[in-house]
Every structure is written in structure tokens, then in C-alpha cells.
Amino acid sequence: MYPLLFRTVLSRLDPETAHHLGMAVIRVLGSAPLAPIVRAVTRPDPSLAVEALGVRFPSPFGVAAGFDKNAVGVRGLDALGFGHVEIGTVTAIPQDGNPKPRLFRLVPDRAVINRMGFNNRGAEAAARRLARLRRGGAVVGANIGKSRVVDVDDATADYVASARMLAPLSDYLAVNVSSPNTPGLRGLQAVETLRPLLEAVKAAAGSTPLLVKIAPDLPDDEVSAITAMAVDLGLAGIIATNTTIGRDGLATDPATVEAAGAGGLSGAPLKARSLEVLRLIRAAAPDPGFCVISVGGIETADDVRERLDAGATLTQGYTAFLYRGPFWARQINRGLARR
Ligand SMILES: Cc1cc2nc3c(=O)[nH]c(=O)nc-3n(C[C@H](O)[C@H](O)[C@H](O)COP(=O)(O)O)c2cc1C
Numbered sequence: 001m002y003p004l005l006f007r008t009v010l011s012r013l014d015p016e017t018a019h020h021l022g023m024a025v026i027r028v029l030g031s032a033p034l035a036p037i038v039r040a041v042t043r044p045d046p047s048l049a050v051e052a053l054g055v056r057f058p059s060p061f062g063v064a065a066g067f068d069k070n071a072v073g074v075r076g077l078d079a080l081g082f083g084h085v086e087i088g089t090v091t092a093i094p095q096d097g098n099p100k101p102r103l104f105r106l107v108p109d110r111a112v113i114n115r116m117g118f119n120n121r122g123a124e125a126a127a128r129r130l131a132r133l134r135r136g137g138a139v140v141g142a143n144i145g146k147s148r149v150v151d152v153d154d155a156t157a158d159y160v161a162s163a164r165m166l167a168p169l170s171d172y173l174a175v176n177v178s179s180p181n182t183p184g185l186r187g188l189q190a191v192e193t194l195r196p197l198l199e200a201v202k203a204a205a206g207s208t209p210l211l212v213k214i215a216p217d218l219p220d221d222e223v224s225a226i227t228a229m230a231v232d233l234g235l236a237g238i239i240a241t242n243t244t245i246g247r248d249g250l251a252t253d254p255a256t257v258e259a260a261g262a263g264g265l266s267g268a269p270l271k272a273r274s275l276e277v278l279r280l281i282r283a284a285a286p287d288p289g290f291c292v293i294s295v296g297g298i299e300t301a302d303d304v305r306e307r308l309d310a311g312a313t314l315t316q317g318y319t320a321f322l323y324r325g326p327f328w329a330r331q332i333n334r335g336l337a338r339r
Pocket of ligand 1: 069179319
């Protein structure tokens, strides 16, 4: 039914409007009277549970950052069968993000281009939401980024401010240095700038496991170098990957791609590189205790299985949720449990 709904209604709506509509439905599904009913249909098979980062993830497949920037849909997403929800990116200072339109579908590629620019209500508001959720049971990671108005040279203090507010309320903390939509952000991935940043955030995170989220556009040797550094610093793991600034190999009409403009590309076209980056990370960090969360182009249970077989501890997805609909996590969990 969802493909029909997508073709006839949702694909005609502005993508961001469709997202808000979807989130409203998710919030209703996560409300007290409905969540137990939804959960009864979607609960992941107990055999799928993964112990990682000191917690039990009910499924290896979770929601990637950017879908629930303000931690308003955690209960609903959990009820729909996602094994964890990575909220954010949250910035220390609330911000509106880039001017609209800033989200574009590339339907023939089952992809999207976004330049949202970290629109979010800020770390304090997210902390309030998480504090109310803590008894809810969902596994929650908090993804933090640099506030746009803060100079790149002052990024550390800005990340640390968010880390202090969110780490005590999260199962893990993710440092996002890989979104293409905040000027200068990806430059923080250079090993010499990344090391002091991660050291400072790790100190602020205390006992909360810290991961770093990287871009697929890094050269292979930098992926390996960042991994070695993450191991050296005692980080809990790496999330790979964010969206790409590349536009190669797309089936969508080039004029449509061109009209979308700048931003990060996600979805099916990211799959091959995301898998490659996972393999590079696992080669540089073979200890299974080092958590690798693989994300980028995952659509099916077979895709998740492929990542787990390649050494991923956990997996995430975002873009295919738009194309596959609310029972996407359930489909994946069922596919995984059947094997
Ligand atoms: C609309 C949109 C917004 C996103 N916002 C964020 C974000 O705020 N922080 C982040 O780390 N990643 C963000 N991402 C990237 C996703 O978390 C994910 O890394 C990427 O989309 C690849 O996964 P996918 O192919 O399953 O979508 C966003 C992706 C999309 C499509």
C-alpha cells in the first residue's frame, strides 16, 4: 500500500512537508495508547538483539541522524521496530538551517539531496526531551555538530557545550564532522584538528561512549588514519558514512540533479562506497569491541546482513524510509530473523 501512497500522494508533496507529515504520524504511533499495539506488530525477534556500547540494542538496524533532529519521535520510531534512534544533529545554539527548499528527491535513484544545515532547536531543548524519555526504554544516540554562527576555530568549545548537556542523557554520543552543509565542518576531519576536538569531547562525555561520524568522500588513507586515531584515543567507535558531495553514476535526469543544487546525496547511490569505507575501518580496527555503525544506501535485510558480515556492529538508514514507508524497520527485522 505504501508504494501506491508514495506514487499518488507523497511524491507530489514538497519533501520537507512530507517529512513533517510522516513525523506527525510517527508521534501519534508512539503515543501512550497506541505504542503497545504498534509494538506488538513490529517488535524485533529477540534473536536479533546486539550487545554493544554497554547496552542491548533490540535490533542491529536503527534510524540515522537527521530524521529526528529534536528527539520528538523517539518513542514512535522505537515502536516501529528500529533498534535505536540517533537524534540530531543537535547544535549548542538553536538554528533555523538553510533557506527552503533544501530537500530534493531523486526518485529514479531512490536517493535524496539535502542541504538542511542542521535546523534544530538546540542542545538544551533536546536535553529536556531526552530527560522526559529516559524511562521509555528506547536506545538513543545523540549526534552533535557545530553551531553555524560559531567560528570553526572555536568549534571545540561549542561541541563540548552540547556534549555536556546530552551525554548524561544518551546511550552514546556521536561527533558529526562530516555534514557538507555547514561551511568548514568537514575540514575538522583532518587528523591534526580532529584529535584535539575528540579528546576534548571525550573528556566532556565522561562515561558515555563516544563515536565519530565520517564522510564517504575521505580518501581511503584518511579513513584508515582516522580509524587508527579513534582506536588510539579510546573512542567507542565510528559511524560511516554521512552523505556524499559526489554526483556520479546517477540515473536521474541531470537537469533535475543540477536544479537541486548543493548538498549531500544519500540513498542507494551511496551503498558501494559506504560498504568500502566499512571494510577500510574494520581492517584498521579489527577488535570487535570497537563499534562500527554502517550507514549509507541500506534498503533491505540483505543489505544489513552484508554490512554485518563485513564487520559492522550495528547499521542505520534514513533515505529508504522515505521510499519504503513506516514498516521499513519491520520488513528488515523480519528479513533478518528469517535467515
Ligand atoms: C534529509 C537528511 C538529513 C540529514 N541530516 C543529518 C544530520 O543532521 N546529521 C548527520 O549526521 N547526518 C544527517 N544525515 C545523513 C544520514 O544520517 C546518513 O548518514 C545518510 O543519509 C546515509 O544514509 P542513507 O543512505 O540510509 O540515507 C541526513 C540525511 C538526510 C537524507
